[in-house]
Amino acid sequence: MERIIFNEDHHAFRASAKEYCDRSLVPRMEQFLEEKTIDRAAWLEAGKQGFLGLDVPEEYGGSSVGDYRFNAVFAEEVSKVSASLSSCFGIHYDCSAPYLVDLGTEEQKQRWLPRFCSGELVAAIGMTEPSGGSDLAALKTTAKKTDGGWILNGSKTFITNGDMADLTITAARTDPAKGAKGITLFAVEAGMDGFARGRKLDKVGQTESGTSELFFEDVFVPDENVLGEVDRGFIHMMERLAQERVGAAVSNIAHATQILAETIEYVKQRKAFGQPVGSFQYNKFLVAELVTKAEVTQAYVDNAIVAHDEDRLSAVDAAKVKWWSAQVQNEILDACVQLHGGYGYMNEYRVARAWRDARVTKIWAGSNEIMKELIGRDLGL
Amino acid sequence: MERIIFNEDHHAFRASAKEYCDRSLVPRMEQFLEEKTIDRAAWLEAGKQGFLGLDVPEEYGGSSVGDYRFNAVFAEEVSKVSASLSSCFGIHYDCSAPYLVDLGTEEQKQRWLPRFCSGELVAAIGMTEPSGGSDLAALKTTAKKTDGGWILNGSKTFITNGDMADLTITAARTDPAKGAKGITLFAVEAGMDGFARGRKLDKVGQTESGTSELFFEDVFVPDENVLGEVDRGFIHMMERLAQERVGAAVSNIAHATQILAETIEYVKQRKAFGQPVGSFQYNKFLVAELVTKAEVTQAYVDNAIVAHDEDRLSAVDAAKVKWWSAQVQNEILDACVQLHGGYGYMNEYRVARAWRDARVTKIWAGSNEIMKELIGRDLGL
Amino acid sequence: MERIIFNEDHHAFRASAKEYCDRSLVPRMEQFLEEKTIDRAAWLEAGKQGFLGLDVPEEYGGSSVGDYRFNAVFAEEVSKVSASLSSCFGIHYDCSAPYLVDLGTEEQKQRWLPRFCSGELVAAIGMTEPSGGSDLAALKTTAKKTDGGWILNGSKTFITNGDMADLTITAARTDPAKGAKGITLFAVEAGMDGFARGRKLDKVGQTESGTSELFFEDVFVPDENVLGEVDRGFIHMMERLAQERVGAAVSNIAHATQILAETIEYVKQRKAFGQPVGSFQYNKFLVAELVTKAEVTQAYVDNAIVAHDEDRLSAVDAAKVKWWSAQVQNEILDACVQLHGGYGYMNEYRVARAWRDARVTKIWAGSNEIMKELIGRDLGL
Amino acid sequence: MERIIFNEDHHAFRASAKEYCDRSLVPRMEQFLEEKTIDRAAWLEAGKQGFLGLDVPEEYGGSSVGDYRFNAVFAEEVSKVSASLSSCFGIHYDCSAPYLVDLGTEEQKQRWLPRFCSGELVAAIGMTEPSGGSDLAALKTTAKKTDGGWILNGSKTFITNGDMADLTITAARTDPAKGAKGITLFAVEAGMDGFARGRKLDKVGQTESGTSELFFEDVFVPDENVLGEVDRGFIHMMERLAQERVGAAVSNIAHATQILAETIEYVKQRKAFGQPVGSFQYNKFLVAELVTKAEVTQAYVDNAIVAHDEDRLSAVDAAKVKWWSAQVQNEILDACVQLHGGYGYMNEYRVARAWRDARVTKIWAGSNEIMKELIGRDLGL
Numbered sequence A, B, C, D: 001m002e003r004i005i006f007n008e009d010h011h012a013f014r015a016s017a018k019e020y021c022d023r024s025l026v027p028r029m030e031q032f033l034e035e036k037t038i039d040r041a042a043w044l045e046a047g048k049q050g051f052l053g054l055d056v057p058e059e060y061g062g063s064s065v066g067d068y069r070f071n072a073v074f075a076e077e078v079s080k081v082s083a084s085l086s087s088c089f090g091i092h093y094d095c096s097a098p099y100l101v102d103l104g105t106e107e108q109k110q111r112w113l114p115r116f117c118s119g120e121l122v123a124a125i126g127m128t129e130p131s132g133g134s135d136l137a138a139l140k141t142t143a144k145k146t147d148g149g150w151i152l153n154g155s156k157t158f159i160t161n162g163d164m165a166d167l168t169i170t171a172a173r174t175d176p177a178k179g180a181k182g183i184t185l186f187a188v189e190a191g192m193d194g195f196a197r198g199r200k201l202d203k204v205g206q207t208e209s210g211t212s213e214l215f216f217e218d219v220f221v222p223d224e225n226v227l228g229e230v231d232r233g234f235i236h237m238m239e240r241l242a243q244e245r246v247g248a249a250v251s252n253i254a255h256a257t258q259i260l261a262e263t264i265e266y267v268k269q270r271k272a273f274g275q276p277v278g279s280f281q282y283n284k285f286l287v288a289e290l291v292t293k294a295e296v297t298q299a300y301v302d303n304a305i306v307a308h309d310e311d312r313l314s315a316v317d318a319a320k321v322k323w324w325s326a327q328v329q330n331e332i333l334d335a336c337v338q339l340h341g342g343y344g345y346m347n348e349y350r351v352a353r354a355w356r357d358a359r360v361t362k363i364w365a366g367s368n369e370i371m372k373e374l375i376g377r378d379l380g381l
């Protein structure tokens, strides 16, 4: 069914986003895959076209469009090229921006946001630790107060953009006795003494994104780098998870829809037993199911985009749209691989990489299980 | 997620529909179940409150609201009481009305519509025959031209409202040589010579609706009872299937959502091993999944309602929303039965009847397989 | 794949069981459905042919074949006719017999078993209560010691054969303080003062079996009717659940396999669009999947039969075969209904009743959730 | 449930196979993954222990055990280490051996089999071509008769062991007019003029196996290298597919069962919210389901092993066990990834690679769709 949430401005913006993708991303994909990271040039070009400052006020270099549909459009266009690139950019302009904009002091905003918008400063978010990601409140990285700042010790893992981030929003325990109420956010900057990155993690998919471990050994973080209120980091994170999750959902379904469209082309061309493989009724019905599933999911995601834009999207509804879209994305991609036969198993086929890329969406940004826990709890169960 | 397609008028109308249900339907359910049909009084009361003429111009006794959301609201409220009653009313005000209004001559409209709106005249649609429902174009009931009318011979089966219908829109073959292009619609009226009803069919569910076989033995149907153009009956039907299917979808999801809500109450109350059965994590996650599925589906159905209201709903999109909603409804209800334990298997529990009622939605109004065929074909497969 | 667990003796026994079904059950099905119970004649005829005493030593009128395959064969043949009848007989010869034989005193065995084998005495098992079936240890029916016996108070529900049972193995709490260790089994006999049956429950399916509530109001049960050890009833039940569950599994898959075979015949005959509906590739693949699933499940059930016969079937393995077979049975039957189109929704079609009948197998004899709990616990989770 | 098809000899053989795996394979895994192939040493060591000649008569260096259970045991042990290695060895000792042994002339057997058994000569099977794998009969590689031999032209793709094979059983069209009846098998040997290998294909998984394209440009293959009868190659292949498929099934389930066992260990150790993640009921039930599914499938595979051993396994039953085991394997592994959280997405975790490895089993050796086609056809649909 036709989508109805976009107007002319969004369409024009989409054209520009697509143009960016075709120019800056598509031709460099091989390089990204090889180097297991996006290069700086692509960030700078995105910055130049204004994609990185959508949520940032104009005075700090952004465009502050104040319409979440634009965020969604950019995410969709990048996802069509690569779910992985979408996650890297998303962590920056969609997930990190609200932290810096809402929680940052005037001084911090002036210090970071212009370069954040231009793509000179790449952001990351460091919550997960080797000992656990689901139970965020149990994190072990500590920050001890000292003169003029804090001393951080501990480590993070699975951090998107972690290999290159100039600024990592890092959650650390500032009060061991207070559980979730003793966590604070710090902006850890590249080059700080005692801060080190592990190797780029070798992942099942999303090869073109740099995911790393981060190590903090007596890292001194000055008071000026505390983000938001001391001991309120957990709440700061909770409040921003809805945007992270609706953003994830936008990418999930855009990615699946794109690969599905390519698969439909494939099964129209590919022949077996003298007929297109897509014309065998089993495959035809399968594709009909997938197309329906994608559209149904898109309808829900679109509702979520609009609700989030109007500040009506609850954390629980964000959880719903996150897990569902991840589940559907994976179902669609698994079927798309199958429809490609042996070629679906070859990495040079986009569908093969897409399938590997998609697998993580049921795990990250709060695993699907954690989403169901939130929903169930909200129902009073 | 909050639904956003309704305004104050719809809410007011919903209150009125609910009031009707509570007054006219709920207290009579046992009787309907016993007699395997809705009684006339309920029809007349619905007529009096204006629910039966939503699609009928005011000059013929209707309200011609011209906003499909009202049709949807009525379907939803009735479905919450009984999917079966919703199907009986739906066949009348939602499926049959467009035939009479769009295809009827001025004389026909004056003859039938006022009583159609008041509930004095109950309508049915007779397409399916014992030899087949999916392949509509292969129907075998014949209509031979004679002086001043046509002679019908053949039979129909599985006809909703068939046990009581005063007027049955009946598809018959007027030109045996022309396949789908040789079918014409006739308004067969109760009491016509040679027209007989079989017994009420004993169904798996939907017990409170009268479903019957119809027999035509040399039934003379006057020319004045031809509906639409001779030999164009197939196209007339195809053009109206979208409304039938979106209407079915509206009921499907409203029904499932209601029973799910009741089930959530149940699993909060019912205890095992000292805790509410809904609080066991497996059940909690299951319910979280069901709620998500229901909401996702509702988003899509709502899009379809609006699209249909704006004349943008294609036959193919109607097929999508029909099969998907039927599938989800059945998945939800099966889980709801399970969550009730042994009580879910007892007919006095609403969930038990709901489960039986729902099973047919994957079969009727074009089986889910036929829907997938349409979608696949539309994709060029 | 060919089944390999049976030899000539089993084949001969199967022929005899089939002959019984064709003669005693098939012709009376309409009557059973009407009366919502099996009549006595069918019990007596089963007794005469020796089907009810398979687990009973010869000295008490049984055949004590000591080979569980025979139990399985009888269950399979009856299940092909009706899952419901199989459950009624199963509760008697397969589930109750071990209680009476293993736990009964010499006097009890002489008192009950001959009539048990002849079909004059029909047995039932009363564990579940209105307040809960899953948490057996929480049962509330009490038995207070008195002179020469016990006074029972409480009620049971969902009791198979409850409408007619001459002897109901009834679990009651003899020591309120000791939880699972304070439960005792009593043989409650028809006609005992204060013992009453509720109406036959109106079920979703399994219409031909009499399922009832049972009420105990100051029922005096003499000491001679205590089954097994006082306060060890829970363990007595646990030890016999494996046989109940493997027996359920045998019926589940036999029932599904039979209806599937009938459905395959149907889809070969039934035509749409000029070809058998089973020849459409989607349906063809679906049937291929169902046949595979049925065979895979049969292989596992057969392993369980042999293991149980050799006393190697653990309670946990019985749980696996129970839940899995129930799940598969329901999946198969749902698809079989769909393949029948509208006729699948008509009670006069066996597939329609079979679908309704099957639904309970995921709930009773320990719900599938309880089975998963047992399995998970056994894995150390 | 306990497996019952093995005796002491099989257990002893299993110990020896396991010892081989631990010594020759496990320590070299990193190397194999790096080099995208198994090295020769591992082949030779397998040969030395007699694993490669299980189906080869003793006179040609094999052990001709004549008991398929041994083939299964070796496949299982290797699969526990790596599904990919199992496929490489399987193509050799399990799939290729029957071609050489049954179809080979005395001279051919003496020429090839001793080195085949010792591991000096590695075999591959070349059926699939870039233009299609499912429709084997449509293959395009041609063999034109010439003096003393044949001239082959064309190409093959996705050939397991293709990167290193010394002998490739190659299907080519010898009579273009006769479709399936004009195909012949040739033993193409490494070093033949005009025979070339493409690069090792970059696959989604199974990284440690060398899969290649093969090119034939005017390759002269002497008459002495024709395998079996001219123009009967298609039938030769069909007759051997059952063994290939049951062999695939054996690996599929052994692989899944092993990773599942490792996952169970993981979820017992890994904690979140203060408890093992496997102890959350949702995960506990999930694991219970997976364990059941694995055991059910094993029962069926075991039946197939025995049936094949006794020459009773039909091509259709082999199709059933192939598709089902592949489906279950993939379901299990997807869940195992999820249970590992973020670590499940890291290639250094076995579960991550296992998940990628497994994906191909639904595609190769006849895709699951082709299996369902065969089964459906066999049912007369």
Ligand SMILES: Cc1cc2nc3c(=O)[nH]c(=O)nc-3n(C[C@H](O)[C@H](O)[C@H](O)COP(=O)(O)OP(=O)(O)OC[C@H]3O[C@@H](n4cnc5c(N)ncnc54)[C@H](O)[C@@H]3O)c2cc1C
Residues within 6 Å of the ligand: A091, A125, A126, A127, A128, A129, A130, A131, A132, A133, A134, A135, A157, A158, A159, A160, A161, A203, A206, A211, A360, A363, A364, A365, A366, A367, A368, A369, A370, A373, D270, D271, D272, D273, D277, D280, D282, D283, D338, D339, D340, D341, D342, D343, D345
């Ligand atoms: C490619 C990639 C990129 C990532 N990027 C980032 C990033 O940029 N920043 C960041 O901070 N993190 C990032 N993550 C981490 C991610 O958010 C975590 O992996 C995720 O939250 C799960 O945590 P875990 O891996 O520790 O799994 P665990 O918490 O160990 O969970 C293991 C399993 O247990 C389940 N489980 C846990 N609790 C429950 C429960 N209560 N009930 C039922 N099941 C439960 C989980 O769902 C999972 O299946 C990334 C991860 C990946 C793989």
Ligand SMILES: Cc1cc2nc3c(=O)[nH]c(=O)nc-3n(C[C@H](O)[C@H](O)[C@H](O)COP(=O)(O)OP(=O)(O)OC[C@H]3O[C@@H](n4cnc5c(N)ncnc54)[C@H](O)[C@@H]3O)c2cc1C
Residues within 6 Å of the ligand: B091, B125, B126, B127, B128, B130, B131, B132, B133, B134, B135, B157, B158, B159, B160, B161, B203, B206, B211, B360, B363, B364, B365, B366, B367, B368, B369, B370, B373, C270, C271, C272, C273, C277, C280, C282, C283, C338, C339, C340, C341, C342, C343, C345
């Ligand atoms: C309770 C009830 C109420 C109904 N009310 C009405 C009514 O008011 N008016 C009316 O006209 N009809 C009514 N129907 C009929 C209904 O529309 C038909 O049952 C339905 O269209 C299916 O037709 P059939 O039963 O003949 O199945 P068949 O056409 O025989 O189909 C049998 C099976 O084959 C499948 N199949 C058919 N063609 C294909 C294909 N090309 N590819 C793959 N699979 C295929 C079907 O999906 C189905 O699973 C009602 C039915 C029921 C059960």
Ligand SMILES: Cc1cc2nc3c(=O)[nH]c(=O)nc-3n(C[C@H](O)[C@H](O)[C@H](O)COP(=O)(O)OP(=O)(O)OC[C@H]3O[C@@H](n4cnc5c(N)ncnc54)[C@H](O)[C@@H]3O)c2cc1C
Residues within 6 Å of the ligand: B270, B271, B272, B273, B277, B280, B282, B283, B338, B339, B340, B341, B342, B343, B345, C091, C125, C126, C127, C128, C130, C131, C132, C133, C134, C135, C157, C158, C159, C160, C161, C203, C206, C211, C360, C363, C364, C365, C366, C367, C368, C369, C370, C373
């Ligand atoms: C037709 C029929 C015949 C029967 N025959 C007999 C008979 O002959 N004798 C007899 O004694 N009983 C009989 N039963 C009863 C049957 O065994 C129970 O219905 C069954 O054990 C479930 O108990 P319940 O209905 O009280 O459900 P509840 O215990 O109330 O369970 C409700 C739901 O909660 C789930 N649940 C419960 N505990 C947990 C948990 N720990 N974790 C997750 N989920 C959980 C259940 O699986 C179920 O889905 C029969 C039932 C039926 C319907």
Ligand SMILES: Cc1cc2nc3c(=O)[nH]c(=O)nc-3n(C[C@H](O)[C@H](O)[C@H](O)COP(=O)(O)OP(=O)(O)OC[C@H]3O[C@@H](n4cnc5c(N)ncnc54)[C@H](O)[C@@H]3O)c2cc1C
Residues within 6 Å of the ligand: A270, A271, A272, A273, A277, A280, A282, A283, A338, A339, A340, A341, A342, A343, A345, D091, D125, D126, D127, D128, D129, D130, D131, D132, D133, D134, D135, D157, D158, D159, D160, D161, D203, D206, D211, D360, D363, D364, D365, D366, D367, D368, D369, D370, D373
């Ligand atoms: C890692 C790997 C190793 C392999 N090893 C070997 C080897 O050693 N030797 C060898 O010869 N081959 C090998 N193969 C090839 C494998 O057997 C083929 O990939 C497989 O048979 C499918 O063929 P295809 O890739 O051409 O898919 P296609 O035939 O193009 O099929 C595409 C899709 O259409 C479906 N389809 C085809 N026909 C029908 C139909 N009638 N009805 C419904 N759906 C249909 C297929 O199931 C598939 O989903 C290997 C493949 C891989 C990936």
